[in-house]
Structure formats: structure tokens, C-alpha cells
């Protein structure tokens with residue numbers, strides 16, 4: 001059952017400006033999408049060798065959404081990435097080495113072994129890594145947006161949530177608050193068709209998740225999340241709008257989770273036809289073709305990029321694997337600030 | 339008798355109760371075709387159908403609220419929270435609705451919330467907690483925490499048949515690590531009754547969940563030193579079996595309380611107060627506690643190993659009590 005009344009409203013909220021994208025920028029998009037995928041492939045490899053504990057998550061299929069949106073931020077803006085946005089950390093200035101250390105839970109990692117994967121926060125880089133309880137970051141992002149507004153920083157906050165996570169009460173409360181307070185919040189719903197094993201047909205019955213924006217009286221738009229330039233432009237518009245004081249935007253970025261929920265999950269519940277459809281829309285493959293056609297990318301350049309990524313990953317893995325684990329006495333007892 | 343793992347015992351209890359009573363149904367995230375994050379309900383969807391094995395939206399407060407409402411209607415819902423940590427999202431429904439409806443309105447709320455709890459699986463601060471103390475304080479909720487397949491099955495059956503909201507704390511760590519004998523025919527374990535898992539005369543350990551296993555191991559090691567340790571498994575936290583606690587205290591006079599949850603505000607404190615109130619003159623030593631330290635549960639294996647109680651920690655506390 002679809003809700004017909006909301007059908008045509010949501011897409012015209014944002015006025016698309018023709019944000020020019022330079023060749024250099026395009027190469028940056030490409031580089032970061034590749035880095036994101038290769039980073040996670042490396043994590044999976046290390047996980048299978050027993051060197052990463054806990055779990056390992058793949059963002060395959062979400063690269064364009066994570067990278068395109070993160071590039072829309074300025075240095076002074078705040079990033080609240082989720083578990084499918086690892087590449088956004090790099091765009092915002094985090095090093096491959098630091099993130100690898102964090103995945104391995106080492107003492108020199110940003111989270112000092114207290115937490116793993118992308119779970120850490122860095123006030124200097126203005127990155128607030130994800131936490132597990134879904135939805136709980138959105139009210140927090142509001143608080144950062146509020147304080148930033150009070151401090152007249154002219155910054156915006158970019159946060160993500162999944163199609164599943166969008167069902168959590170926090171989502172509603174936070175958007176109600178952000179809308180009336182006109183907070184500079186951009187919330188991207190990464191609709192990747194599944195929440196763990198649960199298909200979106202069991203998660204919502206609105207036609208587009210951006211239709212929910214209407215209920216909050218804020219801007220909402222649904223886009224193809226596999227198109228990195230479209231994601232970039234759309235987010236950039238929302239960012240500029242928020243910076244002008246016009247309040248939050250809800251963007252639904254439609255993608256596919258190309259692997260299981262995490263490394264243990266073979267995703268056998270996903271119909272092959274659906275996978276095949278999205279396989280053709282692989283954000284990296286499609287973009288690579290485009291850049292070749294535009295003569296921005298060549299075989300030589302591509303190889304240079306890939307070997308540079310490999311070099312960084314090898315170096316980061318090497319450092320991280322040989323780095324010590326934290327010891328209790330150094331780290332853990334400190335629960336309170338001085 | 340047959341041998342089951344802890345997780346199989348949980349699945350069997352659910353299955354048999356669903357066969358027995360058509361008012362029993364399951365709801366939770368990914369529990370349908372997928373069978374749940376830990377596969378407790380694997381095969382249920384096919385057998386009982388999607389009306390009784392409901393894959394819900396991702397919203398714990400909605401899940402627990404719906405279970406509570408359905409229970410008021412005479413159904414017997416069993417909600418699965420994917421990881422006990424996320425029950426925080428359902429806190430409002432649990433403490434304001436599930437817990438108070440019978441007292442306020444005289445309407446029974448026969449529901450169970452299953453909470454896969456605990457550390458030791460490298461889950462980090464959001465997939466490892468033991469939240470029983472959050473609810474220990476709330477009048478109107480019953481809390482059970484089995485340590486063996488036998489208790490897991492028997493307590494879950496009792497919980498499902500009970501006319502009150504019950505939080506069922508199941509140990510993820512024990513799921514596939516322990517096996518035990520379980521009767522082939524229908525049986526229950528009474529809620530509110532502790533179980534002496536090992537008889538002893540010198541020191542009593544009062545514990546539950548994973549603590550039972552560390553305690554039994556430590557007790558076994560101390561056999562060689564001729565120290566005779568009793569292990570009392572509470573099994574139910576609310577109602578708590580005061581009689582069993584007091585009689586063990588009266589027997590040994592030395593008490594060690596062990597739980598995986600963090601120390602301050604943990605259940606051990608209440609047990610110590612009960613003992614001090616009721617059996618002060620029987621004590622031969624200060625009451626000792628082994629629990630996790632007062633920090634969130636860390637991710638790095640080195641830190642987690644240090645954080646969690648274990649057999650060694652229990653052993654050294656027992657030795658110091660023995661000397662007292």
C-alpha cells in the first residue's frame with residue numbers, strides 16, 4: 001500500500017544550483033570511494049585472520065553516498081558518520097592509520113581501545129564517529145548544531161541514519177526539535193533496502209522516506225545514492241541552505257547494501273535479482289566509466305591511484321598490527337574528566 | 339533426559355510453549371525468516387507463521403509497548419531485544435507501563451522480554467552490558483537469569499506462564515559454550531527459587547548467570563586445599579530467594595557475592611544488605627563482592643579480559659575469605 005497523497009510533494013523543495021565540479025574534485029571522489037572499499041576489504045581480510053575482533057561491516061554500495069556527502073562539508077563543519085560511512089572519515093581528515101588502529105582496538109587508536117571500528121570522536125577534526133544504538137546520534141548532532149549556532153560558528157552538522165534506524169523514536173524527536181529551532185542539521189537516510197535481514201517493505205510504507213520531511217515542515221529530497229556527483233550537489237545545497245539559517249534538510253539516499261549486515265551474514269535472504277540490479281549500479285564501476293569517458297581518468301592514473309591506496313593500507317596495517325594493545329592501568333579506570 | 343546447549347534450551351522452551359498455548363507469540367527485530375541475530379528462533383517462522391513470529395520495525399520502545407498492550411489483552415507476547423544493551427530504548431514502556439499497569443489498573447501483563455546479555459564476545463561498550471540492575475530497582479518487574487540449559491528452559495517456561503512482565507536475561511557467552519541435561523518431558527523451574535549448584539560448608543558464593551560457572555570452577559580448584567565452597571545460584575533476581583540466601587549464610591558464615599555486572603549499584607549490594615539485616619550474628623567475615631569495575635565495558639581484548647570477573651578473581655577472593 002502506498003500513500004498517494006505524499007507522492008509528488010517532496011522532490012521540489014531544493015533548488016538545484018549548478019555546483020561546478022572540477023576534474024580534480026572528480027578524481028578526489030574516485031580516489032576516496034576506492035579507498036573506502038579497499039579499506040574495508042583489508043579489514044575483512046584481517047578479520048578472517050583473527051586480527052580484528054568483534055565484527056566487520058562492509059559498506060559496499062554506499063561509497064557514493066558517504067563520499068559525495070562528506071565532500072560537501074567545509075573544514076569547520078561537523079561529521080556524524082554511521083557504520084556504512086567509513087570513507088567519510090578520510091574525507092574529513094582522519095588518517096588511514098588511525099582508523100586501522102581503531103579497528104584493531106590498539107592503545108594508540110583514537111578510541112584507545114575503549115571502543116572499535118569507527119567508534120571514536122575527534123573534536124579537532126570535528127568527527128563524531130557512530131555509536132551502536134541506532135538513532136541516538138541524531139539528538140546529539142542537534143546539540144552540536146545548537147552549540148555551534150550559539151557560538152556563531154556558521155557551521156553545519158551532517159549525520160546519517162539507516163532505513164531501519166529511521167524507525168527509532170530518537171529520529172522523530174530530533175527532527176521535531178531541529179525543525180522548530182532551525183538547527184543547521186543535514187540528515188541523510190541511507191536507504192540500502194535492508195536493515196539487517198529486514199526488507200524496507202517491513203520498515204515503512206511511505207513511498208519515499210523523504211516524504212517524512214513534510215511532517216516536520218522541513219526540506220526533503222530523495223536521490224539516487226549511487227551517483228557521487230548527485231549526492232555531492234544535493235548535500236552541498238542542503239549545507240548552504242542550513243548555513244544561511246534555513247534549518248535542517250532530510251535527504252533520502254537510495255542505495256543497496258551489497259553484502260550481508262556484517263561479515264557473519266551471507267545475506268541469503270536477499271533475492272538474486274535485486275542484487276543483480278544493483279550490481280549494475282556499483283557506484284565505483286559506474287563512476288570509473290564516466291571518468292574514463294570524460295578523459296579525466298586513464299589506465300595509468302587509475303593504477304597510480306590504486307597502488308597509492310594499497311601502499312597506504314599496507315603501511316597502516318603494518319603499523320596497526322605491530323602496535324601494542326592498551327593495558328588497563330593506563331587507560332580504563334578514567335571514567336570522569338578532571 | 340537429553341543434552342542441550344543453553345541456546346537450544348531457550349529455543350525449545352519457546353517452541354513448546356507456542357505449541358501449547360496459541361496466545362503465545364514472538365516479536366522482535368529479524369526474528370522471522372532470519373531466525374534472530376543469534377538464531378534462537380530459527381525455523382519458527384516457517385512452522386508458526388508470520389502472525390506469531392513477527393518481524394518488527396527497528397524500534398524497541400514500540401516493540402515493548404506493543405508487547406505490553408497485547409499482554410493486557412490476554413495474549414502472551416515474548417519480545418526479543420536483539421542485544422540487551424538496546425533495551426535502553428524501551429525503558430519508558432517497561433518502567434512506566436509494563437511495570438505499573440497491574441498495580442494501577444488490576445490488569446495482568448503476562449509478557450516476557452528476552453535480553454541477550456553480557457560480555458566476553460568482544461562486543462565493546464554497546465553489545466556487552468548486563469542491564470539487570472537498571473530494572474532490579476523497579477517494582478512490578480520480575481527478573482530471571484538462568485545459568486544452565488536446565489534452568490534456561492524451565493525458567494523461560496515459567497516466565498511465559500507467569501501473569502507478570504518478566505525480564506529474561508540470557509547469557510550470549512553461554513549460548514553455545516555450555517551443554518547440560520534437560521528432561522525430555524515438560525517441566526518448569528519455579529520463579530523465585532534459588533538452586534544450590536554445589537553444596538559446601540566453609541564459604542558460600544551467591545551468584546547467577548555466568549558467575550555460576552566461574553564460581554563452580556573456583557570451588558573445584560579449592561577442593562584440593564580442603565576448602566569446601568557452596569555455590570548458590572539465585573536464578574531469579576526478583577523475587578529473590580531470601581530463605582535460600584539466609585540458610586546458606588547460616589551454614590557457612592562467609593559470603594562471596596559474584597556477578598558480571600559492574601559493582602556499584604549492582605545486585606550484590608542489595609544481597610549484602612539483606613544478609614546484614616537478617617543474619618548479622620551468623621557472619622564470620624565481611625561480605626565480599628566480585629563484579630566488573632565501574633567503567634563501561636571496553637572493546638580491546640586486553641581491557642575486556644581485565645574488566646570481566648573470572649575464575650582466578652573468584653579464587654583469590656575465596657582464599658582471602660578462607661583465611662579470615
Ligand SMILES: Cc1ncc(C[n+]2csc(CCOP(=O)(O)OP(=O)(O)O)c2C)c(N)n1
Nearest residue numbers: 084132133134162163164165194195196424
Ligand atoms: C537501537 C538499536 N536496535 C538494534 C540494533 C541492532 N542493529 C544494528 S544495525 C541493525 C540494522 C540497521 O539497519 P539500517 O538502519 O537500515 O542500517 P544499515 O545497516 O542497513 O546500513 C540492527 C538491527 C542497534 N544497533 N540499535
Ligand SMILES: [Mg+2]
Nearest residue numbers: 162163194195
Ligand atoms: Mg539499511
